[in-house]
Amino acid sequence: MKILIEYFDCQKVSGLRGRRMYRIVAKEELNSSVTKIVVEAPLVARKAEPGQFIILRVDDDGERIPLTIADYDREKGTVTIIFQIVGATTNILNQKQVGESIKDFVGPLGKEAETNGYKNVCIVGGGVGCAIALPIAKKFHELGAKVTSIVGFRSKDIVILEEDFKKCSDKLFVLTDDGTYGTKGNVTAPLKDCLDQGEKFDLVITIGPLIMMKFVVLTCKPYGVPVTVSMNPIMIDGTGMCGGCRLTLLQDGERVTKFACVDGPDFNGYEIDFDEAMSRGRMYQEQDRHANTGSCNLFSADKDNKSER
């Protein structure tokens, strides 16, 4: 507690400008468009749990973006985040080097993933979503559950975290869309195989592109397996204030509005209106593209989705 108390400093508001508090202590490029950084944020590390996220702002006047906590070290007071370079802000973030700092870093936000009481779980991750899925897989593994991990990527050069998944999974399936690594195909294929072979998952958790999560839900439906999806909509404050992250859930025939930041990010996959969520995710697509081409031509041809988390 003493450290906590001393952690804060009295600051003049006008003096807040230019102040840099959240130092980057490690950085690693996982592939050409996905980067891992470890940030000094003792207060966030102290309470972080798998499934939760942070909101950061790289610079003055910067955008607030949500990123899921990929790992944390309570002793060292650090939080690891893994992000895909998809928009202007993630591009600027990626230019920060070890020793430099991030302006604002707040969290942990959202509810932690439900991990208690499960014996046999399947984690289905897609692309950078695997970074978010990993701490959840780890936690299940620590709690003694049987963990089947199915991770999918577009191509060989963007496969990430395979070794980490191996360590915490009883079974691991690696797939690529183009067959350049692992098995060629979609994550739903091995999932269906497992279910067909009589695997009794008591929970499937899926994290990745919305379209992938939608099909994971559809795959599981005939087998009656519960599916939890981790949603990653556009958000600003992360405390339930703006409503920008709202989602529609279908509960008992009623359309119910929920806020991903405070009610989620995890939801019952069978209740989510995926088509609406996909449409909302493309709200700022054009403007983001502009921002990208404006700052760096390298990314001008990049990505169709603003799934920063």
Add this chain to the structure above:
Amino acid sequence: MAFIAKMNSMPTLDASVRSKNFKEVALGYSANVAIEEAKRCLNCKNKPCVTGCPANIDIPGFISHVKNNDFDKAFEVISQSSCLPAVCGRVCPQESQCESKCTMGVKFEPVGIGRLERFVADYHNSKDSDNEQKAKQVQPNGIKIAIIGSGPSGLSCAGDLVREGFEVSIYEALHLPGGVLSYGIPEFRLPKRIIRKEVDALISQGVKLKTNVVIGKTLDIDDLFEMGYKAIYVSTGAGLPKFMNIPGESLKGVYSANEFLTRVNLMKAYKEGSFTPISTGEKTVVVGGGNVAIDAARCAIRLGSKVTVVYRRTEKELPARLEEIEHAKEEGIEFMFLTNPIEIKSDENGFVDSIVCRQMKLSEPDESGRARPVEVAGSEFEIKTHSVIMALGTSPNPLIRKTTKGIKFNMHGGIVVDDNGKTSREGIYAGGDAVTGSATVISALGAGKRVAKAIMESLTK
């Protein structure tokens, strides 16, 4: 002495110029005009105006100093009761508070109390005097108080407590202090430098400000007690936006007023070169009639959109301040009264294309005392628009409710408190919008002061 019947008017930026930028609209009194206006005050013995002020500012007291050209003294009088005069002078609904009780107002126009308050605060701030030297040295009493939320209520509570020697820390979830003053009220109505000034003044008096801490997430109330705080003031505001629950509310281009204003104000989407995306398109419809609705409408017009405000009652019932409504009209904002949306329609890409509304008529008053609007059957019509901003009010932020044991809440999510702001849990106080739901800056400020008093009485006796 002849009475001057009319309140001195305050110059404003020309509507055609200001509707294209975010510069402050109202320009404030000059010293001469301020003195002239102050002379209109009758200095009534029974001070009816003070009863209309939730912060109990000695209004005739400060005005008499303005009259005598002693603006420093005037500031001193105000600051005994309010630590946010430059803010309140701008955003208080004086016409329904202090000025509504003004004796002059019985026969003539009331004294421009708000304008004088603003003048005195701006005069003080413009002198750029060193607040640190001027801050009265008080003996610290070593008692630690935590305040959650740096909106008007939290700031006023902090100001009163630090002046009595308490060690005050304010925890703020966002990256900047001010709460609704920062994220909600736009730059052209309340320039952000003013909030900075007033917060800086508090900090130089010893208040500690801790941004980027979400109480209920980063730390919880029990952590705060463990850290040695003897009392906690929950002034977390009413941040949870309401929606209408009509079809199409999740289309792209539909914003809550909170999101829209946060993007524009806090995230500075209005500034060129800002990375915050915002898109209103050519036409914006704002739903609602409160100050927030007007703020959103006036931001949208400044971003280059044509703006229509739809409100389900008539102009007479508009809850927004009269001055703001007039400013909005001057800037070219269109109002459609007795109009209630029932659906938002989409284009082929999931963006807003139009809003379908129904005509309303007023019937007998409801429990709020306002005439209840009822739908006119078969009166549907469509307004083409590219974006819709829902400004229907907000409910108290649920984070504390979800993470704190032992505090009672009412059915609307507001924290239940007694007259002194005490909650059902020992050592925890609450006030402002977190208790009442969305209300005014000054009533939040008043609540902060009441709690400061209650904390002093309970901890120093």
